[in-house]
Amino acid sequence: MSDQLELRLSGSGGQGLITAGIILAEAAIRDQKNAIQTQSYGPEARGGASKAEVIISNEAIDFPKVTIPNMTFALTQVAANKYISDVSEEGTVIVDDSIELPEGIVAKHIYKLPIIEAARNDVGKEIVANIIALGVIVGLTKIVTEESLEAAIMARIPKGTETLNQMALQKGYELANQSK
Amino acid sequence: MSDQLELRLSGSGGQGLITAGIILAEAAIRDQKNAIQTQSYGPEARGGASKAEVIISNEAIDFPKVTIPNMTFALTQVAANKYISDVSEEGTVIVDDSIELPEGIVAKHIYKLPIIEAARNDVGKEIVANIIALGVIVGLTKIVTEESLEAAIMARIPKGTETLNQMALQKGYELANQSK
Amino acid sequence: MNNPLVENYFRVDKLPHIWCPGCGHGIIMSAIARAIEKSGLDKDKVCIVSGIGCSSRAPGYMDFNTLHTTHGRALAFATGVKLANPELEVIVIAGDGDLSAIGGNHLIHAARRNINLTTICFNNNIYGMTGGQYSPTTATGDKGTTAPYGNIDRPFDITQLAAGAGATYAAKATVYHVNQLQKYIEAAIGHKGFSMVEAVSVCPTYYGRKNKKGSAVDMMNWLKDSFVDMKIAEKMPEKAVGKFVMGEYVNKVEPEYTELYDQVIERLKG
Amino acid sequence: MNNPLVENYFRVDKLPHIWCPGCGHGIIMSAIARAIEKSGLDKDKVCIVSGIGCSSRAPGYMDFNTLHTTHGRALAFATGVKLANPELEVIVIAGDGDLSAIGGNHLIHAARRNINLTTICFNNNIYGMTGGQYSPTTATGDKGTTAPYGNIDRPFDITQLAAGAGATYAAKATVYHVNQLQKYIEAAIGHKGFSMVEAVSVCPTYYGRKNKKGSAVDMMNWLKDSFVDMKIAEKMPEKAVGKFVMGEYVNKVEPEYTELYDQVIERLKG
Amino acid sequence: MSKVIKFLQGNEACVEGALMAGMRFYSGYPITPSTEIAELSSEKLPKVGGKFIQMEDEIAGIAAAIGASLTGKKAMTATSGPGFSLKQENIGYAAIAEIPLVVVNVQRGGPSTGLPTSPGQGDVMQAKWGTHGDHPVICLTPDSVKETFDLTIRAFNLAEKYRTPVILLTDEITGHMREKIEIPEVSELEIYDRVMPEKGADYKAYRLDEGDLVPKMAPFGSGFRYHVTGLMHDETGFPSNSTENADVLIKRLMGKIEANKEDIITYEAYETDDAEYLILSYGGTARTAKAAVKKLRAEGIKVGLFRLITVWPFPEEQVRALSEQVKDILVAELNFGQIKLEVERVVKGNANVRLCGKANGEILTPEELMKAFKEVL
């Protein structure tokens, strides 16, 4: 993976993937990198699949949108069908293991990981799937330091949910390590 | 007088000078001439002095406004102070005889005629001063034919006022003839 | 299979609609369709006009002559449609923002003219489409994304406002009280002159979340408990204390605008 | 010499004003000045805002902070002035067209917010400035240059409209009943919250001529005969038959917008 | 069939023309100096079974006219600067939804309330750019009462032919002055009526059938139930977020004007054949220019007049061609230099472009123009 990460996170409306994108970008900034985060608005935002994109780079980022992502991530089938296929051939695809991969995906790495299940069963709250996702992504790419990621998470989450999110993050790292 | 008449009629709001301008222009059109009529709108229209301008010509009239009138006409002092002075040196000034001419007016002909008085006393209605004015102007300039003028007047005035306006018109011709 | 109502009056290929789960707007749209069916109108002669907003998406789903205009202007467009062709039954669909914020002037003037338009206000007390800003019907103290410390505006009672401006038919019901709602819409369609039905809706996504009102069902329960029928309120005022009153606020006959205009035309012919 | 009132409250170099002989607007302007005098306001702290129209020329003559805005928008500008500096006593002058046609929306929203503005509507039932088109207050059947066959619109009762939209003070009087007019304006200035006084005016030039209403005096006589005081109308309804009612339609106290906003600011400090 | 000769104001001629063109609906809000258009429409429309309505403001004025047009009626609204600004949002609506409509702007002195009873030509760029987003524009401007009559008819024809709002820009002078005008018989006029789909046709509201310039337009109520929106839409008329559809639509909207420029553009080239200098003008000001050109010609100066009749689309090729012939182009307009900018653009440096303009409520006189002209000699 080049040191420029072009990541697309996707899922359904309420799964917190935009927040995840922001946290990742903020972690990158804590690491003195550049980062930019965009998302698609539009009527789809209501109900259907939603996506957030993050670019992290050591250089100045001119063009702000991800065109050929080197990493795509999906938490739902609908999102996977729509948003993961255009990953670069050298890139990585990560999906929840409930998802059937659309046909014809070419990518260097493809991971199917039990993210939602882990959120539900291991951590106990489906809502933290996005934080598990961050653990997975950073565990696999080391695109940001663990300290920065943790600090960025702690700065964004509601008071009182620190332990929960810590657990989720660790779970994400775990899933990443297991699949390396 | 060249055969292009550039006339400015002025007076106070209700004196019907705009109607007079229109009638004169319509008479010219009956004579197969060209004519154009303009007036100044603006807050002055309410209360203060008002003016109507008419250009009558055998040629096409390009520029629609009177710049240096070859005839100016005023029924009130206020109007006279404002609107008659820029008459051309070769031109004609006609004012009601109640008016004191502003200083420094240079014009070939200057007529002070008892128009309002004639309207009030001879015809019996001050409101027809504008028709007397038309008689005076046409009587002096022959810019339109008497037939056309009469027809144009008849086409514009309220039904039932024909005789009154006839009288006024004749009075105007009379005043013109007397002052030639 | 589909509901025959849907087959008859909707553009089935555009469904399911885009509204959020539990959004009250769907309930109102369905009540309108049933009211049109009951009124026995010819589809080709019905024109549905809306502005912009979540509510204003409705015409796109409905199989009539449909006109999605600019924000707030539905009634002004509709006035042109109706006056130009009084044969058309013109129904206007508008959100509370669309109708009473940016479109407030057109509402009071259409009402004043008593032009034969039927307006259904989808009142969810919020700007849904733009993400939850307070609207002219948001209750004082409630929150919106632009009222983070609680709204200090006083809300309009849209039905009152329309009545005050001259609507000859004005009624209010909620998406919980859907039978009445449909009945009023039917009456409004049948009414000659300007009519408005305020359909109190729910927006669980923005209004609900911002104001911790719970699920769509919780919000419907709140409607159930907070509104009382005008007739009951009149007979037993004690039952109406602290509640909103629904019912027919006005229902009267006065000369209708397009008819008066036609009379002018007739007179000029004669 | 001049009237001391004129010396104190007017821009004498701008007088005499441009209004037509017998135009009622001058009577209203003078009543406003007297009401301001009675209220003992500091001239530097009074801001008079108008839109566009014959009526809207008034601020140009009056020696305060004066703001002549765009047609219909006076209340919207005034809302900004008042909220930005609640110390200012903001008085809005607007014609019937300015306030209830193009400006109708701002009227109902200012009233709804109960923001402490005092609005004086110069209602001559016509668009004077543009030469006599019918306005939203022109009586049905009356003529205007755009209603050559008689107006088919129904008129607004502007006082009712403001009251219906939430004005906490709304009163009506005529230029004939100038004592009451002045009293209501004084009360409106003193009132905290949105207040409106509808000053029924006369436009002999356009409304009068078009509708053969005679001279300014004839029109004043008509006002005298056609309006009855609310108190009399209540006591002796038979005297009010076929007449317009003038008086204080609403006068109540409710929380005022700029004060509520200041409370929010205070709360956030604490 | 003798011709009727009348002595009319420009505003009156506009209404006469509109009625002959088939106007059956007028909605608007009064404003000086356009008000006579509303007044005369209110008087004449009901006599021919048409409808007039005075709306609560200019926004409602254009909105109602669009609504009426959708029912198959030819519709018009008229205003002046402040009202024209207010109408902008819905002009864009009519453009994207392809609703035929005539919008008259009798220009006065701007900006804002400006000089309400004085002439100006300060809205000519606004006529092209006033609403947000790219959109098709047709804008015509007459120089006389007679041409006001003619161009009003043409405005209706173009509106119907290209399914688009057409802006007729006049000004206080042209609107209020009275001139002789010969009113032709309707039968002598070319009147373009809206192309409607055949009954029972498989109708898509925004689909081009073969040979169509624009999609056929079914009146509401005629049995074709379709959807109209100001959102980007596909050929069925329904909103679409697809960038491909948006591309097709916006290109078609812009393209229908671009491709038919020859049909739309009219102008007057007066004494330009041998011209070494050019005065370019339009609207009422072009009369000053013509007077000046005549006087300058009389002095032996080879100057010609190019008068825009269609302002938008701009007669780009024609002006460029002339710019290769002349040394200097003096643009005469009642503003601070608006069309001057467009002329500068199209001449690509071929000729010197100068302005004789003012924006103080007065019209240009031939003398002023001649003086400005002579500065280059």
Added chain:
Amino acid sequence: MSKVIKFLQGNEACVEGALMAGMRFYSGYPITPSTEIAELSSEKLPKVGGKFIQMEDEIAGIAAAIGASLTGKKAMTATSGPGFSLKQENIGYAAIAEIPLVVVNVQRGGPSTGLPTSPGQGDVMQAKWGTHGDHPVICLTPDSVKETFDLTIRAFNLAEKYRTPVILLTDEITGHMREKIEIPEVSELEIYDRVMPEKGADYKAYRLDEGDLVPKMAPFGSGFRYHVTGLMHDETGFPSNSTENADVLIKRLMGKIEANKEDIITYEAYETDDAEYLILSYGGTARTAKAAVKKLRAEGIKVGLFRLITVWPFPEEQVRALSEQVKDILVAELNFGQIKLEVERVVKGNANVRLCGKANGEILTPEELMKAFKEVL
């Protein structure tokens, strides 16, 4: 005094900048994609004793802001295309009455409701010409979150300095994307505060005192009672029908911008020194352009980027100078060619001017731009 680093949306940065510039009043009406500006203002203003009000529509939104500005408060309103169209009449009012004001337009796809959640740059000509009549215009456009912050401050400064509405044009991309931004201390910033007359001064609201760029502006309530109008007025502020006064006023209004172009105009010239080709762009699209220029340079092509930061007044001299140096100018913008027209105008045929534009809701990619660029090679 360590700097605060934040990760903000463009719309958020706008509010942060506004507050630092001294904004104390916001009035507006929500519209995608500008709404966050209102939302954040509603949250932050009361915390600093400022006022936020959601008005009944966009017209009222700008009207209230003008009213507030007259009391001495720095005021802002934000919107997008449809609302920008509605605000036009009162933008002209602020221009003629010389009321400092910042109007933000976060552009989306037009015309009309268009593509409400997609970016566009179709309002850039409207920013200059949207209101009727000649009027002064300042318009700035940022290409990043940080520059949104900076230009919002600059917009307030210019508004106050030149007593005029300043338009900040951003777009859906810049408004909604999040980037790193270093928030400086207020003390590091240049903040321009309104010049007020001295107490007791012999004050005429529209008289230029010696050394003034613009007339001093007394807040309503400060003891200077004067008159403000949208009519043409004389130096006392009172309406005047005199053509001389109108002339003086309109020339001063236009002139204060023209004469201070150097102060107002900013731009970025990137790799232009040895450039044989130029890409000209602005706003979010300029980032695409910069990426393309970098790639093209990497291929050895001598291409530079001229990025407009001030759109209006247009950096005419700068672009013309470059046009003498390069063979070809490719204008990259998210519309059908708006600034392209202005470039054509100013280069006077010196260079070939081409467009790489689209108006379908997508942004331009570096690849598309490179492809378009290479057509000229």
Added chain:
Amino acid sequence: MAVSKDDLMVHIKEEWCKGCGICIAYCPKKVLGFNEHGKVSMLDRDNCIKCGMCEMRCPDFAIFLGGKENV
């Protein structure tokens, strides 16, 4: 500073009078009339009761009650 009616009298500012006749019509004592220029004039000062209604209804500030000394 209350002013006694005795110190007051009706003043006319003829230049500003537009001759609408309103003050004349509603003067309770009918002491006002037109002069030959169509402007208001005081016909019977003695019977004027200084009620101020003329001032209140004059649209043009052309008639008012003012201090005697200022005449």
Added chain:
Amino acid sequence: MAVSKDDLMVHIKEEWCKGCGICIAYCPKKVLGFNEHGKVSMLDRDNCIKCGMCEMRCPDFAIFLGGKENV
């Protein structure tokens, strides 16, 4: 053409159901419930009184009373 209740039954269009639970909450007979996908399902057809309230209140046209033969 009046249809007898006997010929009617509740139909569910599962693809359109968004699982809001409104029909379930207000079914007077409480015969409706969620299925494992969070969509509505008929739990107790026999006790359904065919009152149609589910249809009237469903925002999504996902549940309605229709003719039996069409199932």
